[in-house]
Every structure is written in structure tokens, then in C-alpha cells.
Amino acid sequence: MENNGHIQSGKYAADISSIKDAKLRIESFIHKTPIMSSEYLNSVSGRKLFFKCECFQKGGAFKFRGASNAIFSLGNDQAVKGVVTHSSGNHAAAVSLAAKLRGIPAYIVIPKNAPDCKVENVRRYGGKIFWSEATMQSRESVSTKVMEDTGAILIHPFNDGRIISGQGTISLELLEQIPQIDTIIVPISGGGLISGVALAAKAIKPSIRILAAEPRGANDAAQSKAAGRIITLPETNTIADGLRAFLGDLTWPIVRDLVDEVIVVEDKEIVQAMKMCYEILKVAVEPSGAIGLAAVLSHSFQQNPAWKDCSNIAIIVSGGNVDLGILWESYNK
Amino acid sequence: MENNGHIQSGKYAADISSIKDAKLRIESFIHKTPIMSSEYLNSVSGRKLFFKCECFQKGGAFKFRGASNAIFSLGNDQAVKGVVTHSSGNHAAAVSLAAKLRGIPAYIVIPKNAPDCKVENVRRYGGKIFWSEATMQSRESVSTKVMEDTGAILIHPFNDGRIISGQGTISLELLEQIPQIDTIIVPISGGGLISGVALAAKAIKPSIRILAAEPRGANDAAQSKAAGRIITLPETNTIADGLRAFLGDLTWPIVRDLVDEVIVVEDKEIVQAMKMCYEILKVAVEPSGAIGLAAVLSHSFQQNPAWKDCSNIAIIVSGGNVDLGILWESYNK
Structure with a gap:
């Protein structure tokens, strides 16, 4: 160790x-x-x-720390088309808020079984919601579609x-x-x-x-x-x-x-x-x-x-x- | 005004x-x-x-502010036999804690309908509990009895x-x-x-x-x-x-x-x-x-x-x- x-x-x-x-x-x-x-x-x-x-x-x-660091690290050319993430939880709200502060759109793919309060947080910070099924496969395929349609860049929740x-x-x-x-x-x-x-x-x-x-x-x-x-x-x-x-x-x-x-x-x-x-x-x-x-x-x-x-x-x-x-x-x- | x-x-x-x-x-x-x-x-x-x-x-x-001021204002001769109060709530816990810090007993008269968490707080701070009925009359008569029996001094919750x-x-x-x-x-x-x-x-x-x-x-x-x-x-x-x-x-x-x-x-x-x-x-x-x-x-x-x-x-x-x-x-x- x-x-x-x-x-x-x-x-x-x-x-x-x-x-x-x-x-x-x-x-x-x-x-x-x-x-x-x-x-x-x-x-x-x-x-x-x-x-x-x-x-x-x-x-x-805590998710806002990482999300704001990632989003404010982007060059203007990377940032201009917005960011996307798939998350049922706190990372989604954090990305929405950080994107709002940077003045760029946030596209949030949320599985249908996410807790109401976390969806509400995304709405409060102006994230644009796309619904997916609960499976990781559905989350990723909806995200890929959103990236293709918008040119937004993916902000992974941890990796x-x-x-x-x-x-x-x-x-x-x-x-x-x-x-x-x-x-x-x-x-x-x-x-x-x-x-x-x-x-x-x-x-x-x-x-x-x-x-x-x-x-x-x-x-x-x-x-x-x-x-x-x-x-x-x-x-x-x-x-x-x-x-x-x-x-x-x-x-x-x-x-x-x-x-x-x-x-x-x-x-x-x-x-x-x-x-x-x-x-x-x-x-x-x-x-x-x-x-x-x-x-x-x-x-x-x-x-x-x-x-x-x-x-x-x-x-x-x-x-x-x-x-x-x-x-x-x-x-x- | x-x-x-x-x-x-x-x-x-x-x-x-x-x-x-x-x-x-x-x-x-x-x-x-x-x-x-x-x-x-x-x-x-x-x-x-x-x-x-x-x-x-x-x-x-906030009750601990008043209770500790009252209890630490007492002369040693007043404090030695302890303090008493009747309260279903936060004042009771505050008096218990302040008395514990002063090293004197706290006798707390609690009506039987008090919320569990508030009774638990009194216990946590070492207050000695006496039960009364919910009426003010019962609370006061039990308090009077406790004062007579112990010589403790009353700490009113607000007046x-x-x-x-x-x-x-x-x-x-x-x-x-x-x-x-x-x-x-x-x-x-x-x-x-x-x-x-x-x-x-x-x-x-x-x-x-x-x-x-x-x-x-x-x-x-x-x-x-x-x-x-x-x-x-x-x-x-x-x-x-x-x-x-x-x-x-x-x-x-x-x-x-x-x-x-x-x-x-x-x-x-x-x-x-x-x-x-x-x-x-x-x-x-x-x-x-x-x-x-x-x-x-x-x-x-x-x-x-x-x-x-x-x-x-x-x-x-x-x-x-x-x-x-x-x-x-x-x-x-």
C-alpha cells in the first residue's frame, strides 16, 4: 500500500x-x-x-465540486455546445448548476426510477431532462443520442x-x-x-x-x-x-x-x-x-x-x- | 412604540x-x-x-442560552440544592445540561404527553424526571412538591x-x-x-x-x-x-x-x-x-x-x- x-x-x-x-x-x-x-x-x-x-x-x-471543476476546465470551443450526463442523483443537479453558472446548456439523462427530490433539483438548476429506462444500457444509449444531436460533451460522474x-x-x-x-x-x-x-x-x-x-x-x-x-x-x-x-x-x-x-x-x-x-x-x-x-x-x-x-x-x-x-x-x- | x-x-x-x-x-x-x-x-x-x-x-x-445564564447566575448557596423546572420541551433539556455542567441536580417535571425525543434529551443530560398530568395545574403542583422535598430553586422557562x-x-x-x-x-x-x-x-x-x-x-x-x-x-x-x-x-x-x-x-x-x-x-x-x-x-x-x-x-x-x-x-x- x-x-x-x-x-x-x-x-x-x-x-x-x-x-x-x-x-x-x-x-x-x-x-x-x-x-x-x-x-x-x-x-x-x-x-x-x-x-x-x-x-x-x-x-x-459534494458533487458540485467535481462538476464545477470539470465544466470550468473546458475550453470555450468545448463548452459552447453544452454538457451531458446520465445520473439519477446528485451529479445531475451539480452538472446542471455548474453549467448554468458557466452559461451553457446541461442535458441530463435521468432513469425513470430516480427519486423525485433529485429530479426536482435538476429542474431547479435549469438542466434539460431526457428520460431513460433504469438500466445502464438505456442510460448510455439515450446519452449517446443526446450527444449526437447536440454536440454536447460528456461529464462522467467519477471516472x-x-x-x-x-x-x-x-x-x-x-x-x-x-x-x-x-x-x-x-x-x-x-x-x-x-x-x-x-x-x-x-x-x-x-x-x-x-x-x-x-x-x-x-x-x-x-x-x-x-x-x-x-x-x-x-x-x-x-x-x-x-x-x-x-x-x-x-x-x-x-x-x-x-x-x-x-x-x-x-x-x-x-x-x-x-x-x-x-x-x-x-x-x-x-x-x-x-x-x-x-x-x-x-x-x-x-x-x-x-x-x-x-x-x-x-x-x-x-x-x-x-x-x-x-x-x-x-x-x- | x-x-x-x-x-x-x-x-x-x-x-x-x-x-x-x-x-x-x-x-x-x-x-x-x-x-x-x-x-x-x-x-x-x-x-x-x-x-x-x-x-x-x-x-x-436556543433554550440553553437562557438556562445556562440563569443557572450560572445562582450563588453557591442557592445552587447547592439544585434546580427544578416544568417543561415538556427544550427548556427541560437545557436546564438538565446546564445543571450538569454546574454540577448540581436538575429535577424536571414533564407532562405525560411530551414528545419522546424531548424526554430522551432530558435523560441524555442527566435530568431527574418527575411525571405530571398534561394540565398546567398538575405541572405546577408536582413542581411545588419537588421544591418542598428537595429545596431546589425554580428556573422559569421565560418569565x-x-x-x-x-x-x-x-x-x-x-x-x-x-x-x-x-x-x-x-x-x-x-x-x-x-x-x-x-x-x-x-x-x-x-x-x-x-x-x-x-x-x-x-x-x-x-x-x-x-x-x-x-x-x-x-x-x-x-x-x-x-x-x-x-x-x-x-x-x-x-x-x-x-x-x-x-x-x-x-x-x-x-x-x-x-x-x-x-x-x-x-x-x-x-x-x-x-x-x-x-x-x-x-x-x-x-x-x-x-x-x-x-x-x-x-x-x-x-x-x-x-x-x-x-x-x-x-x-x-
């Missing part, structure tokens, strides 16, 4: 230099998100926990150096806000977030541990780490709708080399952690956003002697876009 | 001097709560909105200069954080919060407007302002469980003189504003905490020419303690 702090430039799709460039490019657009903490959750976990609240980021998730670099700006902020951090727990899906976070954090502070948090029903990253190669799953089954993607060829090498462990948690642990985020922190998170807290409270983390001296732990609360319709219905009865 | 900035010292139960003293007394215990904002909510309301998030205060509500002064520290922080504020919208119940906020804000910035937000089903403050005397209601009916109290003899003169208007909103407007707090701001608020946003979006505020030039509006998000059981049940199905 390469965690001695000397990460060879050019080895991966991004590095500390591209992440610092991303920061300069996007810092006037993004929110510097606050760190929340709770003495109660510290006592429950036996550690000092620092919640980096990317749910307060524009668009309600892209500009996206990874944008997400990595979280670590630059975090280590400035709380320099004593010794561990960062990051939700893992396609790997864009954790790749950027790991590259920046280990470049700045080589001793830092990067732990991934993954739901049991979409544990391709844990399986990939165990097998030493990318494993994809025939299907996924988790309430964490943001964590269903699989690693890509650009994120996998970074995850393989820089992620110290993938902690797998059950959906019921995610719900319990969500409850704590709402009831203790008063922060409205989506299931994916709560998985870091679920991981730190899990038996497998708490009992692992390797993590016994993880004392100052940052938890990336990745997003807060969740349908709470049942709650509003209960009030309106 | 006395809003020319010259508020006579000693006229009310608190003043800018007692509020500044409170700040010095409590600032090492309390959180300086952050201000949140949303470009989307600014565009919806046509104003710049600054949400002062007291839901992130210790204990999940007390030390409580008013503690709550007033919000304005000191707010006007330091966002000096351009021209209007503050504050939930009103017993009047402790708005009294402190108004006294401090109008002392510092005489031109500032203080608007109260009150639910239709507990609109005693609006009726009192209209009648020129304290009006109490035979019953209340609102989802905002924190806003059911009536003005007291110490808060009424301040509300009468310094509150520019009471904006009355419907429960359905409160639910709509809660939804926006969760979905847009990603902040978990209780109904009472969302009422300020409901007020600024209401027809009666938006159409009133008197508030046309309210451009930079602070909204006090008073608390975030709410039972979301139905949500967790839906996930655990």
Missing part, C-alpha cells in the same frame, strides 16, 4: 497539484462547508468526530481526473479546518470522492488513514480490494441510492493503493446513523451521507485493533438529498 | 447590559451558532435571508430576567456575524426569546425591525398586541409544540413596546417551511423552528407595504428537536 506520502506525479488520474488547481478554479463558486461535532456522538463512538457537512454544499452534495480533482478539494479545506485529523471516513461508490480525498490528504499528511464506508448490498469496492481487481456485481440492493455505482478504471488504482480499508455496513446501521444525524446533529442527510457515522459506530471498526488509535476522525457527510414525503404526509393528515 | 433605540435601563426585566453580562457568563459553554443561507430561498422570498441556526445549539435549541438576558445573546452574535441585518423574525410563545432578541438588537441598532411569528392555533401574542393587554386562550391547537405558552408579566411589556408586528401563520404554512428547511437548507428543524421562514413567505408579510424594504432578514431557527419516528419506521419496513 502506497501511503508513505510520496505519491508519484502522473501515476494516477489526479494529484495534489491538479487538486490545488481545482481549488483555485472553483473556490469562488463553492461553499466552504462547515464542520459539525457533538459531544454526545464523541462519547458514543469513543473518538473525536468531525463531520464535514457536504450536504450543505451547493446542490446539496474523470477533473472530477476526482474537484472532490479532492474537500481534503484541502478539511485539513485547514481541523489539522489534527488522523483518519478520514469516506462513502465509496464509483470512487471519485474517495480518490480525490485520499490523494490530497495523503499528499499533505502521509500518516493519515483513509477508510471507505460501503453498504453490504453494493460492496463491490470491498470485494475488489479483496480480489485485487475490479469486481462488479450483477445487482445492488441498498437504501443508499447514491452508492450503487462500481469503481472505474481511473478510480480503482487509487482505491487499491491509498484506501486503508473498506468498512462494510448493513442498511439498518445506515438508518440508525441517519437517525443520529437528524436527532443529534440536526443535519438532514441522505442515507449515503450517514454511512460514515454508521461505519465508525460499527462493530468491525470499533473492534479492529488497527483502528484503535484513530482518535480524531473526519466523516465526510456526502449529501442531503432525500425524499421525506412520508414525513410531510404525516403532518398534513 | 418605543423603537428609537433609547431603551431606558431598568424599565424591563433585562437590558443590553444584562445581556452583555450573560454573554460573558455563558460564552465558554454555548455554541456560537452558524448562519445558513440559500440563493434559492432568497429568490423565492425576494429578500436576503440569514438563518440563525439555534437548532445547532447545545441541547438542540425571568436571567432567561431573557441569555436568549438576548443571540442578537449580539447575529449582528456581529451579519451587521447589515435590518429585520429579525422570531418565533413567539412565552416571549423569552423575542424579548431578549429585541432588547439587544434595538439597543445596538435602533432601526432594526423585530417581527414575531406565531401559529394561528396559539395566537395569544397577536391578540394581546391588538388588545393592549395580555390575552390567554382557553386552548391551543398547533403542530408547533414549542409555541403553546402564553406571555408572562415580564415578557409582555417588552413584546408590547418593541415587537413591530406579530405575523400569524397557518400550520400548513409551517409544514411547507419545514419541508424547505430539510430539503433546501438540509437543516433538521422542529415546527417551531420553521415558523420564521413560514412568516417571511406568507401573504401577509409579502403583501404588507410596511415590510417592503425589509431586505436583509435574519430568521431565528429556534430548535430542531422533533420526533421523526415515522421516517425511521418507513426505512425499517
Whole structure:
């Protein structure tokens, strides 16, 4: 595992230099998100926990960092015909918002089973919606058609150096806000977030541990780490709708080399952690956003002697876009 | 209406001097709560909105400011036998926590119909619970018995200069954080919060407007302002469980003189504003905490020419303690 702090430039799709460039490019657009903490959750976990609240980021998730870095990296000739992406979630809203700020069209291919609130976010930021079936095949074929028709350029949600670099700006902020951090727990899906976070954090502070948090029903990253190669799953089954993607060829090498462990948690642990985020922190998170807290409270983390001296732990609360319709219905009865 | 900035010292139960003293007394215990904002909510309301998030205060509500000021104001001889209060809500948790920090017992009389999450908060902070019936008569008689048995001193939730002064520290922080504020919208119940906020804000910035937000089903403050005397209601009916109290003899003169208007909103407007707090701001608020946003979006505020030039509006998000059981049940199905 390469965690001695000397990460060879050019080895991966991004590095500390591209992440610092991303920061300069996007810092006037993004929110510097606050760190929340709770003495109660510290006592429950036996550690000092620092919640980096990317749910307060524009668009309600960290995705705006990568999307704005990618979109503002485009030359005018590339940008003029707009951008396209296929996503059921936070990346779609982030691309819509970043494109709006750049003054170019965003074409968003959304599978018909996407959560209402995430579709609503795309509309709010002016993305032009094209519907697809839920399958990846349908998403990709509709996207290809849109690209052919419009000349728009594809912004991939994670397997892209500009996206990874944008997400990595979280670590630059975090280590400035709380320099004593010794561990960062990051939700893992396609790997864009954790790749950027790991590259920046280990470049700045080589001793830092990067732990991934993954739901049991979409544990391709844990399986990939165990097998030493990318494993994809025939299907996924988790309430964490943001964590269903699989690693890509650009994120996998970074995850393989820089992620110290993938902690797998059950959906019921995610719900319990969500409850704590709402009831203790008063922060409205989506299931994916709560998985870091679920991981730190899990038996497998708490009992692992390797993590016994993880004392100052940052938890990336990745997003807060969740349908709470049942709650509003209960009030309106 | 006395809003020319010259508020006579000693006229009310608190003043800018007692509020500044409170700040010095409590600032090492309390959180300086952050201000949140949303470009989307600014565009919806046509104003710049600054949400002062007291839901992130210790204990999940502004109440900890007043409770800690009152409890740390006590002489050792007064404090030694502990404190007592009767409350179904946030004041009870706040008194428990402040007493715990002072190292004295807190006896909390709780009506049997209190929300679970608020009882849980009292337990979390080590308050000793005594149950009463839901009526004020039962609450008071149980409290009296506890005082007789223990020698503990009563900490009233709002009708007390030390409580008013503690709550007033919000304005000191707010006007330091966002000096351009021209209007503050504050939930009103017993009047402790708005009294402190108004006294401090109008002392510092005489031109500032203080608007109260009150639910239709507990609109005693609006009726009192209209009648020129304290009006109490035979019953209340609102989802905002924190806003059911009536003005007291110490808060009424301040509300009468310094509150520019009471904006009355419907429960359905409160639910709509809660939804926006969760979905847009990603902040978990209780109904009472969302009422300020409901007020600024209401027809009666938006159409009133008197508030046309309210451009930079602070909204006090008073608390975030709410039972979301139905949500967790839906996930655990």
C-alpha cells in the first residue's frame, strides 16, 4: 500500500497539484462547508468526530465540486455546445448548476426510477431532462443520442481526473479546518470522492488513514480490494441510492493503493446513523451521507485493533438529498 | 412604540447590559451558532435571508442560552440544592445540561404527553424526571412538591430576567456575524426569546425591525398586541409544540413596546417551511423552528407595504428537536 506520502506525479488520474488547481478554479463558486461535532456522538463512538457537512454544499452534495471543476476546465470551443450526463442523483443537479453558472446548456439523462427530490433539483438548476429506462444500457444509449444531436460533451460522474480533482478539494479545506485529523471516513461508490480525498490528504499528511464506508448490498469496492481487481456485481440492493455505482478504471488504482480499508455496513446501521444525524446533529442527510457515522459506530471498526488509535476522525457527510414525503404526509393528515 | 433605540435601563426585566453580562457568563459553554443561507430561498422570498441556526445549539435549541445564564447566575448557596423546572420541551433539556455542567441536580417535571425525543434529551443530560398530568395545574403542583422535598430553586422557562438576558445573546452574535441585518423574525410563545432578541438588537441598532411569528392555533401574542393587554386562550391547537405558552408579566411589556408586528401563520404554512428547511437548507428543524421562514413567505408579510424594504432578514431557527419516528419506521419496513 502506497501511503508513505510520496505519491508519484502522473501515476494516477489526479494529484495534489491538479487538486490545488481545482481549488483555485472553483473556490469562488463553492461553499466552504462547515464542520459539525457533538459531544454526545464523541462519547458514543469513543473518538473525536468531525463531520464535514457536504450536504450543505451547493446542490446539496459534494458533487458540485467535481462538476464545477470539470465544466470550468473546458475550453470555450468545448463548452459552447453544452454538457451531458446520465445520473439519477446528485451529479445531475451539480452538472446542471455548474453549467448554468458557466452559461451553457446541461442535458441530463435521468432513469425513470430516480427519486423525485433529485429530479426536482435538476429542474431547479435549469438542466434539460431526457428520460431513460433504469438500466445502464438505456442510460448510455439515450446519452449517446443526446450527444449526437447536440454536440454536447460528456461529464462522467467519477471516472474523470477533473472530477476526482474537484472532490479532492474537500481534503484541502478539511485539513485547514481541523489539522489534527488522523483518519478520514469516506462513502465509496464509483470512487471519485474517495480518490480525490485520499490523494490530497495523503499528499499533505502521509500518516493519515483513509477508510471507505460501503453498504453490504453494493460492496463491490470491498470485494475488489479483496480480489485485487475490479469486481462488479450483477445487482445492488441498498437504501443508499447514491452508492450503487462500481469503481472505474481511473478510480480503482487509487482505491487499491491509498484506501486503508473498506468498512462494510448493513442498511439498518445506515438508518440508525441517519437517525443520529437528524436527532443529534440536526443535519438532514441522505442515507449515503450517514454511512460514515454508521461505519465508525460499527462493530468491525470499533473492534479492529488497527483502528484503535484513530482518535480524531473526519466523516465526510456526502449529501442531503432525500425524499421525506412520508414525513410531510404525516403532518398534513 | 418605543423603537428609537433609547431603551431606558431598568424599565424591563433585562437590558443590553444584562445581556452583555450573560454573554460573558455563558460564552465558554454555548455554541456560537452558524448562519445558513440559500440563493434559492432568497429568490423565492425576494429578500436576503440569514438563518440563525439555534437548532445547532447545545441541547438542540436556543433554550440553553437562557438556562445556562440563569443557572450560572445562582450563588453557591442557592445552587447547592439544585434546580427544578416544568417543561415538556427544550427548556427541560437545557436546564438538565446546564445543571450538569454546574454540577448540581436538575429535577424536571414533564407532562405525560411530551414528545419522546424531548424526554430522551432530558435523560441524555442527566435530568431527574418527575411525571405530571398534561394540565398546567398538575405541572405546577408536582413542581411545588419537588421544591418542598428537595429545596431546589425554580428556573422559569421565560418569565425571568436571567432567561431573557441569555436568549438576548443571540442578537449580539447575529449582528456581529451579519451587521447589515435590518429585520429579525422570531418565533413567539412565552416571549423569552423575542424579548431578549429585541432588547439587544434595538439597543445596538435602533432601526432594526423585530417581527414575531406565531401559529394561528396559539395566537395569544397577536391578540394581546391588538388588545393592549395580555390575552390567554382557553386552548391551543398547533403542530408547533414549542409555541403553546402564553406571555408572562415580564415578557409582555417588552413584546408590547418593541415587537413591530406579530405575523400569524397557518400550520400548513409551517409544514411547507419545514419541508424547505430539510430539503433546501438540509437543516433538521422542529415546527417551531420553521415558523420564521413560514412568516417571511406568507401573504401577509409579502403583501404588507410596511415590510417592503425589509431586505436583509435574519430568521431565528429556534430548535430542531422533533420526533421523526415515522421516517425511521418507513426505512425499517
